[in-house]
Amino acid sequence: MEPSALLTFLFLPAAVAVINLFLPVRAAKALTLLTLLYLLYCAITLWPSASLGSSSVYLGVDRLAAFVLLFAQILSTVILLFSLKGVRRDIERFFFVLFPLTVAFCNGVLLSRHALLFLIFWGLSGVSLYLFALLGKDAEASAAAKKTFIIIGGSDVFLILGLVLLIGSRPVDLWWLDKLNLRPEAPLYWLAFVSLLIASLAKAGGFPLHTWVPDFSKSSPIESVALLPASLDKLLGIFLLARMMTSLFVVGLTVKMIVVSIGAFTIISAVMMALSQHNGRRMLGYHAVSQVGYMIMGVGSGNPLAFAGGLFHMINHTIYKSNLFLSLGSVEKQTGSSEFDDLGGLAKSMPLTFIMALVGALAISGIPPFNGFFSKWMIYQGLLETAKTLPVGYQLWMLICLILAIFGSALTLASFVKFLHAVFLGRNPGTHKVREAPINQWLATGILAILCAIFGLFAVALPLKKLIVPVMVDLGMPEAMQFIGFFHPLLLLGLFAVVFGLGILLYFLVRTVRYDDVYLGGQPADPRFRITGSDFYREVREMPVLNKIFAAADKKYCDVYEMGSKGTFAFSGWLQKLHPGLLPLYILYIFLGLLILGLVINIGG
Amino acid sequence: MSLQMVFYLLVFPGLLFTAVLGLSIGWLDRKLSARFQYRVGPPFLQNFYDFIKLLGKETIVVRDSVHSLFIAAPFVAFAMLVCISTLIGVALFYKQGFLGDLFVLMYLLMIYSIALILGGSATGNVYSSLGAGREIKMLLADELAFILICLVAIVKAGYEIGLAEIAAVQQARGAFIASPSGIIAFLIGLICIQAKMALPPFNIAEAETEIVEGPLMEYSGPPLAFWYLNHFMMFTIYPFLLILLFWGGFSANGLGILWFSLKYLLIVVVMIILKNTNPRVRIDSALRFFWRIAFPISFIALVLAVLGV
Amino acid sequence: MAKMDQFFAEMGGLIGKTIRKPKRIYFDVDKNNLTQVVEYLFNRMHCRLSTATATETYHNLEVLYHFSHDASGDYYCPRVLITDKQKPAIPSITPIVRGAEWIEREMFDFWGIEFIGHPNLIRLLARDHPQGLDKPLRFRRDK
Amino acid sequence: MNKNQIPVGPFHPLLEEAEYFNITVEGETVTDIEMDIGWMHRGHEFISEQKTFTQSIFLVERICGICSTSHPIACVHAIEDIDNVEIPLRARYIRTLVAELERIHSHLLWLGLAGHFIGYDTLWMWAWKYREPILQMFEIISGNRNHYGMMRVGGVARDVDVDKIAALSKILDQVDEKMEMIAKAANDDPVLKSRLQGVGILKHQDAVNFCAVGPTARASGVKIDVRKDEPTDAYDLVDFKVIVLKNGDVYDKTVVRLLEIFESSKIIRQCMKKLRTANGPILNSVKEIPPGEGIGRYEAPRGEVFHYMRSDGSNRPIRHKVRAPSFNNIPTYIASCKGIPLADALITLAAVDPCYCCTERAIRINHSAEGAQPIDLLRLSREKTERIRRTIHGA
Amino acid sequence: MGWYNKRLAKSIWVFHMSGSPCNNCDIEILDLLTPRYDLERLGIKLVGSIRHADVLLVTGIFNQKVAPKLKRIYEQAPKPIFVVAIGTCPASGCCFKDSYNAVAKREDILPIDLYIPGCPPKPEAMIEGVAKLVEVLNG
Known part of the structure; x- marks a missing residue:
């Protein structure tokens, strides 16, 4: 080219x-x-x-x-x-x-x-x-x-720091x-590694950045959310991480384990926050963070299968997360709100959007046969492969990360049940008349949903063989190939379809259908009788240890930005106190400074 | 799809076998519960009568619900359970499987809950919504311990992630249940399947006196019949899984069959005893129990398993 | 008995015609003095409000409160006569005795007596009644 | 907007009777509860004023099926209070005997239902299994399992002779044994304890302010019991304790009831002992009721039943006021249900042992002969019942 | 549908509604499920949701407030559905029939298939009533 x-x-x-x-x-x-x-x-x-x-x-x-x-x-x-x-x-x-x-x-x-x-x-x-x-x-x-x-x-x-440390000693035209x-x-390269890791984590949205x-x-406008944090930034951040793990550095076991742990921690912390959100956008935002954890785990572990899984998960994530953001966008454009309390029962009026969002939600929760499952499955397998060869302590460490990852996907499922229930199912508060989204919108989400299904069902035949295996070969890890090819989502779907068909056939043979209102012990179906689902996980929030963590998270103790800005303000306030505007004090400062300088020089000399 | 596979799916370890065995064991459950309560209990064919009767009843669909989802949910769950039972059965009786099928199974098992939740909340009934919330919280509660015990089995089998391989390792080296980590994991597994099957004391999502059977509240006629069948089919699936993971699987000689049946019956009876001697717990107590008691214990089992004990 | 005498000594000025039977005292109270008497019975003597009975006679409506002094087993029954049968209204004692809420609502429902100062005066039993059941226990006598 | 409301009722498996609660929740935490009653209202007070005094006893028996002897006792007390009627000693013992048996049956019934409500069907079945002998005792005494028709102004309608007492005490011995077992099972079960302790607390001050009565109040440390405060019938002649606990949670309400069962059984034994010796009439005939007013009360299983009767000298009351214990106890939900999980709130609703049929009473009876359509069916049913009973008991 | 009715007769799921009774019949209905009478041996089960019911057991005089709800619930039940009235109240109105709050014609509210009179009917009588229903179903 x-x-x-x-x-x-x-x-x-x-x-x-x-x-x-x-x-x-x-x-x-x-x-x-x-x-x-x-x-x-x-x-x-x-x-x-x-x-x-x-x-x-x-x-x-x-x-x-x-x-x-x-x-x-x-x-x-x-x-x-x-x-x-x-x-x-x-x-x-x-x-x-x-x-x-x-x-x-x-x-x-x-x-x-x-x-x-x-x-x-x-x-x-x-x-x-x-x-x-x-x-x-x-x-x-x-x-x-x-x-x-x-x-x-x-x-x-x-x-910048990382790149300077890496290649600063070379002439400009060799800065490849x-x-x-x-x-x-080596300490210098270690610093470079950490700096680059920070950059890639911040871009992809890994914990704690x-x-x-x-x-x-x-x-932000929902289209830009789907474009940047959900897709392009993920691609860029993980792209950098993949570069780091393959071509820039040759990483040792401990470093790999640390990266994997960051991944596991990202998954679990973000998904826990997502559970308790009341706003659809924020919830999806936290999931955009949580899913990064799987990619970090996969790419960071260095195992070929997990690495391939991480890359696969990266593209899968961009697909289903954009799909989810866009579906929520359609809903928001029709109803004017993304708060769970204002929504509900939209599946009736927006069936296409609902189907797309359902596919996205199942894919992100890792439900077979959609694509999210396949990449997660590859990552788990790869991690277990790695764990097998490790010493006992590392084995346990790896297993803990794995448990967090698998449990994280159960938590993901839980929060998407809440999402589906609060937005599409449940009962409409009766405040707005809603129509289906315009054709371009459901077409876009539809393409993404179909991609979810195709990448899940034909995972081996299409994305893995055609795209990821060449990448792996290029990166020098051709052995990723030999693990692939035992699980047949299509076969499973076939078996499922046969039994499902039988069941539905029986239903259509014997059914007599009547339509009626909901049964509420004799009360009429009033719109005020509804459960929005926004408080589904109150019990989880109020668990003895978790409640403290959640309270801390609400006060933004885990937020580097907020803590940083607080620290900065506190520091500058302290500095301001040192500047009362008195001349003698400044002269004192100067003398103190000279004294310290002299001491330092003397000691150094 | 070969003819053999169709046989697997529809007759032996799959549909017919699971359904018939499940409904029969369901009778055992009802009968034994009745005996616990000084009652006589229903006749053997009672569950079959119930199923047939429900098939003939009228299906009532809530007017402003998502009709297709509401109707499809029980059949999705049914088809999934049949697939799962085929997977487990084939691994158990024919010693076949594919690489990493245990992970696939763990995720497939969630589909039952998802179908129940989506079907329930599709109606928009408040009780169904509450039940859906409870169902997913129960899934969260037991999933953590369930993942751990699956990992114990995997680790003990020398990082083999296949059902058939795990069974083969046990056939070669003795059942895991004989080791300390195995027995702990098995016991935790027993409680987990109690929760996964929504039997008392964990029938929180379908609590009749609190939330009117939760997600099943609006179901009637054939869809309800299939939920009914699904419930009893789990009576075969989960004990089989537990035997496969920890109790040495199945060997196809005469004594092996007898021994297998005894193991199976023992597990079912223990479940029924648990069911009849405890009041329903509250959802937060269940979460607390699984996260703060069952999880550390099963984690100890995992540590022991890694250490090779 | 000492309690009873003390009650008459302190509240004697506020009460009218009195009927004394063993363990039962029925006495008339003007509706303006009602809250004061009830306050004394409930807060000072620690009586329990058992219930209140509304009765319609030919001339007037009367509300008979039944306070039980559980330590001695005595019953103190202040009686309030309402002469205006068209728009009966007396002060509510719910602000003093929380448990009177339903009792007063029931009387409002069945006799149409309005309790001034009641925090939540809506019909108790015949609320949202499909046939619009209205003051059933009075209707009969007007007929 | 974050107001999620759940309608509980009118028909809900938690409620044997039709009743309606509108519960507002956040997640599963109850933030508000609103009650709408009146689904059971039959107009007893209205009907009663059309009846003679004797008929109204029959009527008040049908206020509630569970405490179907407490209302008649309170009613006859009210009528007797108008004219200070003397009651023969033997009648007093019989009244106490029947009333205390009813207390055992009611408490066991509640225990079983509470078990059912918290998903413990085994407890339900066990409690109700041992309730059956009590109903059998009623059948021996009065010939019916539920509405006994024992009370009359001035005494009781049927005597309990020595043969019956022998049979009764034999049954009671067996019941006592089983009762100990159930009480132990319910008391020592750690799961049950953890499920019920600290749930739905009714504070002492709330119990006083809401004028709660019966076990509901006694579990919150309010020491009221009509049987001790104003002993009528044979209560001043027998020895028993008033059970008072102080936490006010569902567990304490359970324990109060369980311990009361044993107290009742103690009282019954004393009554039966006296009935063997204390011979005499069982009914003082009362010819007419003079003008005046009377208050009758009795400690029903759920608390104080209050009847007020006013007579103008004719054979019919001109005012008959009935106040059942649940009427005072149900509003306490507002104090005890807020801020607790829904699962707890529902068992708290049941813990008061609410009897909505009582709450929504008001009586009137009129025996007119028209509309006799189902007489034939009735007769057939009675014959059928007798036939079945003969075959079952082999008599 | 004779064949189907026979199956139905073996598995009767009952839903219990009370239309302002004195709750004695309701207690006796629950009593039927308990060890002495144990209706489960006949395949009878008490369900919590009307959607699962085959037979409605109804008690009481149906006061005016509850009557429309009873009617509504009956409409919400899946067909085939049978209504069994327990006790004297639904049959004749018992002592409450002159109340201002009783409905005039209970037959208008629910099409009652079977009356089991008694105040309250003995559990044995109720079982006999159920047996009658089964006989009818079996043809």
Whole structure:
């Protein structure tokens, strides 16, 4: 592949963004859609020929990058399809400028081979996140935008630090980011590893740098939430992590275990927070964090099967999470609220959206035969494979992480039961008349739902054999292949279908149906008799140990940003107290400073 | 799908066998419970009569519910249970399986709860909603301990993640139940399946006197018949799973069959005794019990298993 | 008996015609003095409000409260006469005795006596009655 | 907007009678409870004023099926209070005997139902199994299992002769033994204890303010018992204790009832002993009731039953007020149910041993001959019952 | 449907509704399930939801407030459904029939298939009544 061809991925969307500034909105939409479709086509054609062989110093694409690039294009195209109708009027123009721009930045990150370029695009994609956050309409939007910007921007500092430590000693034209194979045991590289880990975790939303995700999800336009934290940022963050674990570093066992533990902890902490949310967006935001944990576990463990599972989970997650966010978006656009207490019983009026959301919810909870199950299953198997060979202590450690991961998926299921119940099932509060979402919206979610099903049912035949195995071979882990291919979701579905068909057949043979109101002990079906489901997990919240943790989480003790800002204010307040404006005091400071300086020099000498 | 597979699915370890054995064991449950309470109890065919009678009744569908989901839920759960029983049965009786089928099974077992919850909340009835909430909380409660005991079996089998392999290891090296970790895991497993089958004291989700049978409240006619059947089918699935994981599986000679039946009956009888000697616990007590008592104990079992004890 | 004498000594000014039987005292109280007497019986003497009976006679409605002094087994029964049969109204004692809530609501329901100052004066038994049952125990006598 | 409401009733498995509670919950925690009663209202007070004094006793018996002798006792007390009628000694013992038997049957019934409500069907079955001998004792005494028709103004309707007493005491011995076992089982079961202790607490002050009566009040430390406070019938002649506990939770309410069973059995034994020796009439005939008013009360299994009668000298009361114990006890839900989980709230509703039929009484009887349609059916049924009974008892 | 009725007769699930009785009949109905009478041996089971019921056991005089609810619940029951009236109250109104709150014609509220009179009927009488119902179902 010629490097100039790669430039299309950068300049075409950027140019479209500039043109969109001047076009009427309708034309801008059409132009963006056409561009993205073309880029998708380019990404597909790029896939077979992706290799680093012929790339330039600055841009280059290997299998992993091409793989991620492909999904970045698919997701952004589908989300654009969703955004064609329904974006708020006042931000529509700006939205369609920002959208291709974001795609361009994201593609830039994936295609840069040179560290400086990588850094610039990484930073720019963070800026676009900030700009999207500013488009939110409620009062929290600007606070969320600030929080996002500070966390993402702060992590960029670590990225710079890490990159400098890695390659700073080399000439500029050798600042490549592939096949460094450094050992993080050396203190310098260890620091570099940690810095890069922080950057990737902040981007992907891993613990403890995840807190911007739910805030961003709560207040930004829902399309941008589906685009960035749910899809592109996940792709970028895990892409960096995968790079780190394979080509940048050669990591030892303890480091792997630490990364796996971070993953496990991310899963369980975020999903616990998700359980107790009352707002659909925030809940999905926390899930966007929790699911990152599986990818971190898979990619971080270094086991080929788990690594492949982690990559697979990454694309699966982008698919079903975008699907869920977009479905919630449809609901929100029809009803005007994403609070669980205001919703309910929408499955009747929005059946298509309900089916898509159901598929998404089952997929994210890891219910066979959908895609989420298959990748989780690969990760678990890989982790167990790894555990088998470890010494006893590590074995237990790994098993604990595994338990957290499996239990995390039960908790995920639980919170999605709440989601489905509160939004689509249960009983309508009777406050709004709701219609099905417009065609572009359910078409977009429909494509994603179908992808969920296809990637689950034909997991081995399609995504694994066609996409992930080549990536694994390219990364030097061809043995991932030999584990795949024993579980046949299709066979299971076939068996299921036979019995289900028999049951339904019997039902249709003997049934006599009558329609009636709900039975409430003789009381009429009044809309006030309903359970919103938003308090489903109150008992969990009030468990003796958990209640303290939840109380602490409510006070944002676990939030790096909030604690940081508190600390900063406290520190600056303390500094202000040292500046009363008295001249003698300042003179005293100067003398004290000189004294200390002298002491230091003396000791040093 | 070969003819043999259809036989597996519909006749022997699958549909017919599970249903008939389940309904018969369901009679044992009712009869023994009755004897506990100084009553006579129903005749042997009572569960079959009940099932047939429900098939002939009228189906009432709640007007503003999600009709298709409401009707499909029991059949989804039914089909899933048949698939699960086929999986377990094939591993148990034919020693076949695929790699990692235990994980698949753990997730498939959740589908029953999901179907129950979705079917119940599709009606919009408050009691069904409450029951759905309770059902999922029960799932959370017992799932943690259940994962642990599955892992104990996996670890003890030398990290084999297949049902058939776990059984084969036990056939070769003796049942896990003979070791300390195995017996702890088995006992915790017994309580877990009590909770998974929603038998008292864990019938919180379907508590009749509190929330009017919860998610099943609005069901009538054939769908109810299938929920009824599902409930009794679990009487075969879970004890079989427990035997497979910890109690040495099944060997196909005369004594083996007798021995297997005795093990199975023993587990069922213990479950019935548990059922009849305890009041229904509250949902938060159940959560607390499983998370603060059953979880640490099963964790000890896991540690012991890793240490090879 | 000492309690009873003390009661008459302290509240004698507020009560009218008295009938004394063994363990039972029935006495008339003006509706304006009712809360004061009830306050004394409930808070000072620690009597328990057993119930209250409304009765309709030819001339008036009367409400008879039954306070049980459990330590001695005596019954103190203040009687309030309501002369206005069209719009009967007396002060509520629910603010003093929480347990009187239902008792007064029942009388409101069956006799239409309004209790002034009752926190939640809605019909007790015939609430949302499909046939609109209205003051059933009075209707009969008007007929 | 976060108000989730649950309708409990009118028909709910928790409620044997039709009743309606509107419970507001957050998650599963009850935040508010609203009651709508009147589904059982039959207009007893109205009917009673159409009846003669003797007929009204028959009527009040049908206020409630469980305490179907407490209401008649309170009613005859009220009528006797108008004219200070003397009751023969033997009648006093018989009244006490029947009333205390009823207390045992009612408490066992409650224990069983409470077991059923918390999903402990074995306890239900056991408690009701041992309730059967008590009903058999009623059958020996009065010929009926439930409505006994024993009370008359001035005495009782039927005598309990020595043969019957021998049979009764034999049954009572067996029952006592079983009762000990059940009490032990219910008291020592740790699961039951953890399920009931600290649940639905009714504080002492709330019990006083709501004027609660009976075991509900006694479990909260309010020492009231009509049997001691104003001993009528034979209660001043027998020896028994008033059980008072102080926590006010469901567990204490259970224990109060269990211990009362033993006290009742003690009283019954004393009565039977006296009945063997104390011979005499069982009924003082009362010719007419003078004008006046009377208050009758009696400690029913659920608390104080209160009857007020006013007579104008004719053979019919001009006012008959009935106040059942549950009428005072049910409003205490407001104090004891808020802030506790739904599962607890429902057992707390049951722990008062509410009797809605009592609560919504008000009586009137009128024997007119019209509408005699089911007489034939009735006769057939009686014959049929007799036939079945003969075959079952082999007599 | 004779064949089906025979099956139905072997598995009768009853739902108990009380239309303002004195609750004695209700207690006796529960009594039927307990060890001495044990109706489960005849396949009879008490259910909590009307949707599961085959037979409604109804007691009491149906006061005016509860009558519409009874009617509503009867409509909510899945067919085939049978109504058995227990006690004297639903049959004749017992001593309450002149109450201002009693409904005039109970037959208008529910189509009662079987009366079991008695105040309260003996449990044996109720079993006999159930047996009659079974006879009818069996043809």
